[in-house]
Amino acid sequence: MAMNEGGTPxxxxxxxxPDEETLPCGRELAQVWEQAETGEPDPHTxxxxxxxxALRALxxxxxxxxxxxxxxxxxxxxxxxxxxxxxxxxxxxxxxxGRTLALGEPDEDAWIVEAAAARTFRAAVDALPGxxxxxxxxxxxxxxxxxxxxxxxxxxxxRGPARVRIEVxxxxxxxxxxxxxxxxxxxxxxxxxxxxxxxxAVDVVVADLLDEDEEDREDQEDQEDQEDQEDQEDQEDQEDxxxxxxxxxxxxxxxxx
Amino acid sequence: xxxxQTPRALADLVGAAVLATRGVxxxxxxxxxxxxxxxxxxxxxxxxxxxxxxxxxxxxxxGSAGLDIEVYVxxxxxxxxxxxxxxxxxxxxxxxxxxxxxxxSAQVRVTVTGVV
Numbered sequence: 001m002a003m004n005e006g007g008t009p010x011x012x013x014x015x016x017x018p019d020e021e022t023l024p025c026g027r028e029l030a031q032v033w034e035q036a037e038t039g040e041p042d043p044h045t046x047x048x049x050x051x052x053x054a055l056r057a058l059x060x061x062x063x064x065x066x067x068x069x070x071x072x073x074x075x076x077x078x079x080x081x082x083x084x085x086x087x088x089x090x091x092x093x094x095x096x097x098g099r100t101l102a103l104g105e106p107d108e109d110a111w112i113v114e115a116a117a118a119r120t121f122r123a124a125v126d127a128l129p130g131x132x133x134x135x136x137x138x139x140x141x142x143x144x145x146x147x148x149x150x151x152x153x154x155x156x157x158x159r160g161p162a163r164v165r166i167e168v169x170x171x172x173x174x175x176x177x178x179x180x181x182x183x184x185x186x187x188x189x190x191x192x193x194x195x196x197x198x199x200x201a202v203d204v205v206v207a208d209l210l211d212e213d214e215e216d217r218e219d220q221e222d223q224e225d226q227e228d229q230e231d232q233e234d235q236e237d238q239e240d241x242x243x244x245x246x247x248x249x250x251x252x253x254x255x256x257x
Numbered sequence: 258x259x260x261x262q263t264p265r266a267l268a269d270l271v272g273a274a275v276l277a278t279r280g281v282x283x284x285x286x287x288x289x290x291x292x293x294x295x296x297x298x299x300x301x302x303x304x305x306x307x308x309x310x311x312x313x314x315x316x317x318x319x320g321s322a323g324l325d326i327e328v329y330v331x332x333x334x335x336x337x338x339x340x341x342x343x344x345x346x347x348x349x350x351x352x353x354x355x356x357x358x359x360x361x362s363a364q365v366r367v368t369v370t371g372v373v
Contacts, residue, residue: 061283090331093371094285100368103339110342112369120372153366196339 021091025050029091033058061090101138102152102159103196111156114138117195121164124190125183130171134207137165141200161200162191167207180204264315267324270356272313274348275328280336281345284312285329285370323362324353331371342367 021029025048032051035042036058045051093115101117103110114137122133141160152158164187170179184202191199272284314327326349332341345367353361 090371090373103342103369108343108346109364109366110339110346110369111367112338113371116369116371194337196337196342 023050023054027051029054100156101140101162101197102157106159112195112197114157117197120190120194121166121187124186124194125166125168128179128182128186130174130210131179131183132169132210134167134169136167139163139165161198163201163203164191164199165203165205167205169208169210170206171210176206180206264317264324267352267356268313268315270352271315271326271328271349274352275313275330275345278341278344278348280332280341282331282333282373285331318362318364321362323364325364325366326353327366327368329368329370331373332369334372338369338372342369 023029023032025044027044027048027050032045032054035045036055045055093113098114100111100113103112117138118136121136121138125131125133140157140162166183166187168179168183170176183204187202188199191197275281275284312329314325316325317323318325328345328349330341330345332338346365349365349367350363353363
């Protein structure tokens with residue numbers, strides 16, 4: 001159930017590189033890629049077949065991402081750093097996809113990984129002025145055994161309306177009730193318009209208040225860095241939670257259904 | 258199915274059709290293989306073949322002529338995920354119909370693994 005194969009179930013702090021991102025030669029994937037980007041010479045990488053393969057994969061990914069950008073140039077301005085970040089995001093999502101959520105109707109076998117959906121929600125919330133999205137979790141209603149619904153495939157949440165829980169930091173100028181309503185609105189809109197996911201409820205947790213300086217700074221920050229951090233933290237939290245859930249699974253099935 | 262097509266060859270055809278679907282940025286690249294020492298470098302070439310085999314899995318269903326097809330895609334921003342998965346499914350079904358020459362029973366599962 002847990003996706004952290006040989007990983008860091010204890011939940012490493014952001015910035016630590018999980019074992020999964022270390023190549024068989026011991027080099028970290030991100031480090032190899034960053035060195036290649038900066039052109040910094042590295043005798044090891046020059047001779048190492050694992051590093052060479054990692055760089056080939058990077059070039060390939062850059063190619064496909066760049067083609068995607070060229071096809072739809074109006075969508076977003078990408079610079080090189082953002083592109084490298086996005087490539088690493090793809091790697092991280094693949095390594096720790098977390099759980100998978102259903103899209104569409106019951107007769108459709110369409111799914112999206114939780115991290116991708118959560119990222120979409122956070123981006124929608126970040127677009128509100130003076131609001132910074134934090135951790136975002138998505139659950140679905142427990143399957144009603146009497147409904148005859150078939151069990152979801154392994155690693156996938158049961159099909160049903162989603163319940164989203166998101167933490168936000170908000171500027172002091174916001175009325176908290178109003179900002180919660182705005183956040184809910186953005187998430188429901190994104191769920192329908194960008195994903196095609198039904199949302200039954202959105203829980204908004206105001207985790208912190210931003211003073212004016214922080215609000216100004218937030219506008220200038222690279223939001224992608226923030227998203228990366230939240231993704232990482234969510235996935236690590238998710239792994240912890242899945243481990244706990246696995247331990248408690250028998251109890252839940254026996255006692256609460 | 259497609260007695261003429263091996264699952265791998267069919268996966269390649271399906272992959273090409275999926276990549277041509279509007280809203281699909283690329284198939285899941287299969288980078289996980291890079292990081293696992295159990296995979297030999299020679300065998301890991303699929304990752305650099307881009308769009309890669311790990312983005313499409315085709316299996317014959319045991320005990321029947323049906324197929325189980327799993328597609329893993331990374332989408333471009335600005336496209337509704339559900340709509341893209343439906344278009345992907347339609348593209349896969351078209352490939353099957355074209356290749357099989359007769360109706361093929363296939364379970365097609367589409368999973369969005371990222372948005373760039």
